[in-house]
Amino acid sequence: MMTPGPGLNRTLLPKGFSAGAINSGVRRYRPDLGIIISDVPSVAAGVFTLNQCKAAPVIFSQARVPSDNIRAIITNSGQANAATGDTGFERNLMMVSAAAKSLGCSIDQVLVASTGVIGHQLDTDKILPAIPELIERAHETAEAFASAIMTTDLVPKTATNELQLSSGSVRITGISKGSGMIHPNMATMLGYIISDVKISKDFAHICLKTAVDMSFNMISVDGDSSTNDCCFLMANGASGVELKTEEDILKFQTAVNELSIFLAKSIAADGEGASKLVEVEIIGSDDKEIAKRAARGVTLSPLIKTALHGEDPNWGRILARLGAEQVPADQLAKMSLSLQGVKIFENGQPLAFVRDEVKALLKQSNIFIKIDLKSGDVRQTAWGCDLSKKYVEINTEYS
Amino acid sequence: MMTPGPGLNRTLLPKGFSAGAINSGVRRYRPDLGIIISDVPSVAAGVFTLNQCKAAPVIFSQARVPSDNIRAIITNSGQANAATGDTGFERNLMMVSAAAKSLGCSIDQVLVASTGVIGHQLDTDKILPAIPELIERAHETAEAFASAIMTTDLVPKTATNELQLSSGSVRITGISKGSGMIHPNMATMLGYIISDVKISKDFAHICLKTAVDMSFNMISVDGDSSTNDCCFLMANGASGVELKTEEDILKFQTAVNELSIFLAKSIAADGEGASKLVEVEIIGSDDKEIAKRAARGVTLSPLIKTALHGEDPNWGRILARLGAEQVPADQLAKMSLSLQGVKIFENGQPLAFVRDEVKALLKQSNIFIKIDLKSGDVRQTAWGCDLSKKYVEINTEYS
Numbered sequence: 001m002m003t004p005g006p007g008l009n010r011t012l013l014p015k016g017f018s019a020g021a022i023n024s025g026v027r028r029y030r031p032d033l034g035i036i037i038s039d040v041p042s043v044a045a046g047v048f049t050l051n052q053c054k055a056a057p058v059i060f061s062q063a064r065v066p067s068d069n070i071r072a073i074i075t076n077s078g079q080a081n082a083a084t085g086d087t088g089f090e091r092n093l094m095m096v097s098a099a100a101k102s103l104g105c106s107i108d109q110v111l112v113a114s115t116g117v118i119g120h121q122l123d124t125d126k127i128l129p130a131i132p133e134l135i136e137r138a139h140e141t142a143e144a145f146a147s148a149i150m151t152t153d154l155v156p157k158t159a160t161n162e163l164q165l166s167s168g169s170v171r172i173t174g175i176s177k178g179s180g181m182i183h184p185n186m187a188t189m190l191g192y193i194i195s196d197v198k199i200s201k202d203f204a205h206i207c208l209k210t211a212v213d214m215s216f217n218m219i220s221v222d223g224d225s226s227t228n229d230c231c232f233l234m235a236n237g238a239s240g241v242e243l244k245t246e247e248d249i250l251k252f253q254t255a256v257n258e259l260s261i262f263l264a265k266s267i268a269a270d271g272e273g274a275s276k277l278v279e280v281e282i283i284g285s286d287d288k289e290i291a292k293r294a295a296r297g298v299t300l301s302p303l304i305k306t307a308l309h310g311e312d313p314n315w316g317r318i319l320a321r322l323g324a325e326q327v328p329a330d331q332l333a334k335m336s337l338s339l340q341g342v343k344i345f346e347n348g349q350p351l352a353f354v355r356d357e358v359k360a361l362l363k364q365s366n367i368f369i370k371i372d373l374k375s376g377d378v379r380q381t382a383w384g385c386d387l388s389k390k391y392v393e394i395n396t397e398y399s
Numbered sequence: 400m401m402t403p404g405p406g407l408n409r410t411l412l413p414k415g416f417s418a419g420a421i422n423s424g425v426r427r428y429r430p431d432l433g434i435i436i437s438d439v440p441s442v443a444a445g446v447f448t449l450n451q452c453k454a455a456p457v458i459f460s461q462a463r464v465p466s467d468n469i470r471a472i473i474t475n476s477g478q479a480n481a482a483t484g485d486t487g488f489e490r491n492l493m494m495v496s497a498a499a500k501s502l503g504c505s506i507d508q509v510l511v512a513s514t515g516v517i518g519h520q521l522d523t524d525k526i527l528p529a530i531p532e533l534i535e536r537a538h539e540t541a542e543a544f545a546s547a548i549m550t551t552d553l554v555p556k557t558a559t560n561e562l563q564l565s566s567g568s569v570r571i572t573g574i575s576k577g578s579g580m581i582h583p584n585m586a587t588m589l590g591y592i593i594s595d596v597k598i599s600k601d602f603a604h605i606c607l608k609t610a611v612d613m614s615f616n617m618i619s620v621d622g623d624s625s626t627n628d629c630c631f632l633m634a635n636g637a638s639g640v641e642l643k644t645e646e647d648i649l650k651f652q653t654a655v656n657e658l659s660i661f662l663a664k665s666i667a668a669d670g671e672g673a674s675k676l677v678e679v680e681i682i683g684s685d686d687k688e689i690a691k692r693a694a695r696g697v698t699l700s701p702l703i704k705t706a707l708h709g710e711d712p713n714w715g716r717i718l719a720r721l722g723a724e725q726v727p728a729d730q731l732a733k734m735s736l737s738l739q740g741v742k743i744f745e746n747g748q749p750l751a752f753v754r755d756e757v758k759a760l761l762k763q764s765n766i767f768i769k770i771d772l773k774s775g776d777v778r779q780t781a782w783g784c785d786l787s788k789k790y791v792e793i794n795t796e797y798s
Contacts, residue, residue: 053722118715316517323452
């Protein structure tokens with residue numbers, strides 16, 4: 001089963017992959033440049049932010065996937081290379097070229113992502129000279145790379161999964177970062193899912209999109225969609241194992257989904273200033289779009305987020321948000337609402353719940369809000385976090 | 400010209416109107432019940448929240464406007480009477496009936512609004528006995544009523560305007576409250592615009608809707624649309640002055656617009672925990688909907704709100720939000736962005752602005768963000784506020 005990566009664990013990469021990290025000097029002390037390398041040309045798919053203000057690396061990478069000929073993804077942190085004009089594109093290309101040269105491959109075989117402050121030009125004077133050593137240092141675990149892409153994240157986010165398929169076993173490893181400006185629309189801030197399975201680039205794209213829609217696209221820290229969101233899936237076939245049966249395909253897709261949800265929840269739980277992971281599950285809906293919007297709306301509401309921070313079962317705010325997200329009035333009139341498994345509202349009436357008991361349950365660091373609209377079979381889950389003074393502090397003093 | 404009401408000013412009501420307030424005992428110490436009365440049957444229009452979870456008073460009032468036969472609007476604070484089921488409707492009707500009885504008019508001549516905590520049943524045992532004295536106390540100024548409808552507001556919000564028309568003068572007085580759960584969609588939390596002008600109920604409705612769309616519907620404190628938003632326009636004709644010419648109509652509409660914008664800005668400036676009023680003006684757009692969404696998006700972004708709270712000219716967050724709101728990439732590439740009148744970004748490039756100078760300008764309590772998309776004649780303004788630890792504090796400890 002899935003092994004969470006943070007802490008003292010070592011997260012092994014799939015066969016034929018290595019990853020490295022280095023401090024190039026853009027940030028103080030912390031690693032700020034990372035790379036994931038496949039020994040052989042790899043299938044790669046990507047999904048990217050729908051923000052109209054796309055960073056240079058997003059535009060560069062988006063033009064190159066899906067592909068069956070990718071060798072590496074290089075990523076820098078500290079500078080987003082967004083809103084940097086032509087100079088931004090030039091410097092992005094310089095970084096990619098330097099990586100390709102050190103790897104001995106062509107520019108078209110290297111993908112790229114950036115994260116950090118918007119509007120600063122890439123400090124290529126520091127980044128370029130560090131690339132040869134970055135590549136030399138690459139090794140078979142994920143933690144160093146995961147640390148290099150962190151910004152306001154408190155913990156590196158990795159997970160890995162060994163999967164038995166009909167003709168052998170494959171490994172899937174995921175790495176991500178999040179923390180602020182998290183309201184992904186087609187992709188998270190940065191996510192990397194890599195495997196040694198042998199699949200086509202078309203399947204890689206469908207598989208990634210399916211997983212992202214139910215995971216990274218359903219989390220929100222602050223409702224601000226980033227200029228730099230990217231999520232990649234690389235599969236290099238180094239295990240020699242293919243998806244031969246329908247069961248293999250389902251197993252692999254399920255594993256990618258689970259990995260993505262695990263990473264997405266890690267991002268929500270480590271949202272800027274967050275002390276609680278909030279899971280909102282809507283069941284019994286008759287409309288997928290409304291269910292999605294409603295589940296996400298609850299995770300977005302600053303009033304609900306602050307109430308949960310204060311361990312306050314102020315369910316009226318949840319009802320108000322569902323109505324604001326256009327859950328139909330007749331469904332609101334019959335729905336039930338549970339907090340931490342305790343039903344507190346149903347059929348248009350608050351239930352006689354024991355307030356102190358629910359308050360005590362809200363002290364836990366995992367909050368479950370369950371809403372049954374009693375109108376159909378559609379269900380949708382979204383994840384978010386509470387809103388604390390710490391969030392305000394972090395973002396008041398950021399740039 | 401317009402005289403702001405708060406503070407020591409006395410805001411006079413138009414002819415034939417009176418207003419009153421009382422503490423019924425629902426809230427401690429503070430007045431919690433108010434009424435606006437017209438001596439004669441008055442034209443009344445209303446716009447209401449689009450939230451699907453509508454409070455009982457919203458459903459009651461919405462069914463009765465526009466009308467030319469309204470005598471009063473009664474309003475309680477502390478209890479929203481939302482998500483209260485059939486009991487909520489019954490108790491709302493009891494409150495309206497008691498007011499109608501004391502006024503000697505029919506139930507259909509009384510409108511009603513509520514504001515406060517969602518999900519608590521109206522404390523009619525306290526409210527009903529207080530109504531006769533509430534009505535006895537009614538007098539010709541607006542401040543007492545404005546105080547009675549406040550929740551987390553720090554200042555009462557009133558304004559009045561004497562208007563010279565072709566056949567005489569009329570007065571327009573506005574009263575509102577806001578503070579939290581402010582992201583109006585068709586109406587603000589609570590707004591009352593009353594005049595002694597003589598107009599039809601149809602014109603009253605159009606006039607109110609026009610004003611609300613450019614004022615209350617363009618403010619946001621926290622992006623949470625309330626269950627109780629209502630905005631009313633009452634015009635009782637007591638001045639005997641009609642709108643006789645096109646110029647009269649324009650003058651009157653402009654005055655209602657200005658009053659509404661003044662009150663809307665007062666709500667944004669007094670947003671929960673706010674220390675700054677933020678005005679976002681978009682010019683040069685070619686699409687009204689995108690301009691609206693973009694202007695509002697900037698006022699909504701917690702990252703921009705916290706940066707402004709920290710007096711940090713972090714313009715990248717503004718650009719990111721414009722892109723997230725789907726301002727087209729080609730417009731982002733040529734647009735200019737000014738903070739406090741200083742141009743800091745244009746043609747895809749940050750300008751060499753003096754950071755310390757802009758930081759100093761951001762210490763002011765009125766923040767102006769101006770965005771020129773250089774693509775058309777459409778302009779749109781939205782108002783919001785900064786996001787502080789105080790907001791988190793207020794809403795962590797609310798219910």
